[in-house]
Amino acid sequence: MNKKLFCIICFLWPLLAYSQKYHSFRPGELWLDNNGVHINAHGGGFIFYNNKYYWFGEHKIEGEKGNYAQVGVHCYSSSDLYNWNDEGIALKxxxxPxxxxxxxxxxERPKVIxxxxxxxxxxxxxLEPKGKGYTGALSGIATANKITGPYTFIRSTRxxxxxxxxxxxxxxKCPVKQSTIDKKLYGGGLNGEHPxxxxxxxxxxKEGQMARDMQLFVDDNGKAYHIFASETNSTIHIAExxxxxxDYTGKYVRAFVNRYMKxxxxxxxxxxxxxxxxxCTGWKPNAARSAVAPSIWGPWTELGNPCQGENSETTFHSQSTYILPVSGRKNVFIYIGDRWNPQNAIDGRYIWLPIDFQDNRFNIHWHNEWDLKYFDCK
Incomplete structure (x- = not known):
């Protein structure tokens, strides 16, 4: 292809994409917003409000530098889940310094309720403060009067x-050994030792527990919970x-102790x-885990990998970020995952797949392309 033609295509492509309307999900493919720009909201969280879905996620830039927050949290809105409008940077x-x-x-992993x-x-x-790696294991909190922001940073906390x-x-409740206090276990594991x-x-x-990969969940009674990987990623905590x-009420449970779930x-x-x-395999994908419980507090029973078929052992080359209930549809849920690209963070892709249920278990299968009509026969 000659250089002039290539330049023309590069110029016209966003304009053509702008007029394009999506009518289906195509997991892993480039997904453009209303401006013809790729959706930039990684590790995302979702909220349905006033008949619209809102997608909040990490805004990435090119290269490995994009693994650090250079811009903030991006927000998009949609009425149909296929087509998303750019609402700008919600938290800058x-x-x-x-x-x-x-x-x-x-x-990482911003969630809004x-x-x-x-x-x-x-x-x-x-949240991890600049230049300190993953030693902080903090949670950041911000609020806004309007769903799209701007959000005001309130504080960070253990x-x-x-x-x-x-x-x-x-x-x-026993005295902690000095050897444990001296251990700088801020990475991905405990070197084979039980937490x-x-x-x-x-x-x-006293300082407060560690929190890294996280989720928010609001129950039917309006109670909200913070779910996060703690104790150097060895154990999940669920805090009211x-x-x-x-803030926290002080009530929380440990779940999946020593199972290293993120x-x-x-x-x-x-x-x-x-x-x-x-x-816990860093940026590399691995087999998903699943579990079920009669209460948010447990007891939790593990169900194994919910993914089925080819590439299930890598969760279809993705990592979970959210399970989205489809508004107005009973028992309809979508798996949402990230396909990370740490070498070029901005090019991380999104994996959206339908969830099936059988005998109090859920399963996820790969689809090259699908739409919400998939659930009509369920």
Whole structure:
């Protein structure tokens, strides 16, 4: 192709894409917004409000530099889930170098919920201050009066400081060994040692527990919960939020102890709570995990990998970020995952797939292309 023709195509492609209307999902393919620009909302969270869906996610830039927050949290809106309008940057990183959300920090998996008592939209996200790697394991909180923002950063925090979980063990209240205190276990694992042997929970009791990959869930009764990977990613914590959704009540449980689950997603169907997550292999995809419980507090029963068929062992080359209930449709849910590209962060793709149910289990199969009519025969 001659250079002149190539330039013409590059110029016209966004204009053609702008007029394009999507009528289906094509997992892994480039997905353009109303401006003909790829949707840039990774590690996303979703909320349905005033008859529209809103998608919040990490805004990435090109190259490995895009793995750090250079812009902020991007927001999109849609009335049909196929076509998305760019609503701009909902939460901007700060140009103030001493800010917790200074440009270059790590800001991951933003989720937004609406508080009917305060009339505020509340955003939580995993936060690591700039230049400190993953040593912080903090949660960031921001609020807005309007769903699309702008969101104002409120604070960052460790979780549930000074509180023991509902299912605390006696060993957690024992004096913590100096060797455990001295361990700088901020990476992906505990080098084969059990978190209870080291008493990581006890080590972090006063300062607050670690929180990395996270999710928010609002139950039918309006109670909100923060679900996150804790204790150096070895254990999931599920913590109840205060009525304003801005803090913890102090009530929480440990789940999946020593199972090293990340990327948590929780949804509810027919009175049962379902969990989906991944293992801990960094940016590389792995086999998904799933579980079911009669209560948000458990007990949780693992169900294995919900993905079926070819490439199921890598969750179809993706990692869970959200399970989306389709508004107006009973028991209709969509798996939403990220196909990360850490070498060129902006080119991460999105995997949306329908969820099937059988005997209190859920399954996910690959589809090159599908639409919401898939659920009509279910």
């Amino acid at each position: 990183v700060s140009s103030e 001493n800010s917790d959300i200074a440009q270059g920090c790590i800001l 609406y508080n009917p008592n305060t009339k505020k939209f509340v955003m939580w996200f995993h 979780t549930t400081p000074g509180c023991y979980p509902v299912n605390v063990l006696d060993l957690h 209870d042997t080291l008493n990581i929970l006890g080590r972090d009791f 939020l205060t009525d304003d959704f801005l 990327a948590p997603a929780i949804f509810k169907k027919d009175g049962l709570y379902y969990f989906m997550g991944s293992g």
